[in-house]
Amino acid sequence: MARIPIIAGNWKMHKSLGESRKFVRALLPLVQDFASVERVVAPSFLALTAVADALRGSPLKVAAQDGHWEASGAYTSQVSVAMLAPYVQYVIIGHSERRAYLNETDANVNRKAKAILAQGRAPIIAVGESLEQNEAGETVSFVRAQVQAALDGISAADMANVVIAYEPIWAIGTGRSASGADADAIIKAAIRDTVAALYNSEVSDALRIQYGGSVKPGNMQEFMSQPNIDGALVGGASLAVADFAALIEIAARVKG
Numbered sequence: 001m002a003r004i005p006i007i008a009g010n011w012k013m014h015k016s017l018g019e020s021r022k023f024v025r026a027l028l029p030l031v032q033d034f035a036s037v038e039r040v041v042a043p044s045f046l047a048l049t050a051v052a053d054a055l056r057g058s059p060l061k062v063a064a065q066d067g068h069w070e071a072s073g074a075y076t077s078q079v080s081v082a083m084l085a086p087y088v089q090y091v092i093i094g095h096s097e098r099r100a101y102l103n104e105t106d107a108n109v110n111r112k113a114k115a116i117l118a119q120g121r122a123p124i125i126a127v128g129e130s131l132e133q134n135e136a137g138e139t140v141s142f143v144r145a146q147v148q149a150a151l152d153g154i155s156a157a158d159m160a161n162v163v164i165a166y167e168p169i170w171a172i173g174t175g176r177s178a179s180g181a182d183a184d185a186i187i188k189a190a191i192r193d194t195v196a197a198l199y200n201s202e203v204s205d206a207l208r209i210q211y212g213g214s215v216k217p218g219n220m221q222e223f224m225s226q227p228n229i230d231g232a233l234v235g236g237a238s239l240a241v242a243d244f245a246a247l248i249e250i251a252a253r254v255k256g
């Protein structure tokens with residue numbers, strides 16, 4: 001089954017409101033034509049509604065970088081998935097930076113995934129191992145456990161809206177990426193095969209899985225040429241219009 005590639009730019013804590021507006025105005029004409037690729041930007045919460053308004057009716061979609069599972073409540077600083085739903089198609093959850101610095105647990109990732117799906121939106125669930133785990137040979141078992149925990153209680157029907165991003169922590173922002181073949185093998189063993197065991201091969205074949213970690217125009221072709229990699233979750237290289245447009249162009253050429 002053909003999976004539509006998905007390239008998402010995770011801006012993290014970058015770009016002011018004005019810079020965010022300016023960025024999407026410049027990006028849009030450059031990526032208008034690559035309809036075979038899903039194109040997504042994830043601004044900060046501050047810029048999210050402005051970016052969503054600027055992109056309404058365009059082929060560029062919007063993701064939030066997090067979302068609370070409760071619809072509302074006494075959760076100072078949080079923004080709920082229900083509040084985000086009118087503005088976004090995707091919500092990134094479980095990012096390793098949130099897991100490391102902001103107490104994101106597997107249980108909360110699962111709660112968030114369910115809330116996002118209940119709102120008719122799609123979670124991008126980020127998973128990935130640390131350098132120590134990688135060097136100890138624990139990558140597949142650790143990532144498999146993250147996937148199992150994140151998907152607990154999610155139906156096969158809802159899996160059609162789930163995207164998983166494999167982001168080895170040691171490759172994020174370090175300039176040191178996994179090789180395409182290594183990333184593909186881990187994605188297959190730890191994610192696609194796990195989903196096949198949890199559900200069935202149909203669900204597993206349809207699941208879109210991104211690679212993330214120092215993706216840039218120079219290595220994009222290598223990642224996009226892998227059979228189990230359906231796109232990229234991009235940090236640094238998504239912050240420059242020309243680089244992000246180049247990533248989309250390469251994805252369209254290789255996978256589209």
Ligand code: 13P
Nearest residue numbers: 010172173213214235236
């Ligand atoms: P970099 O592309 O900057 O390594 O970041 C990857 C990432 O964390 C995307 O979510």
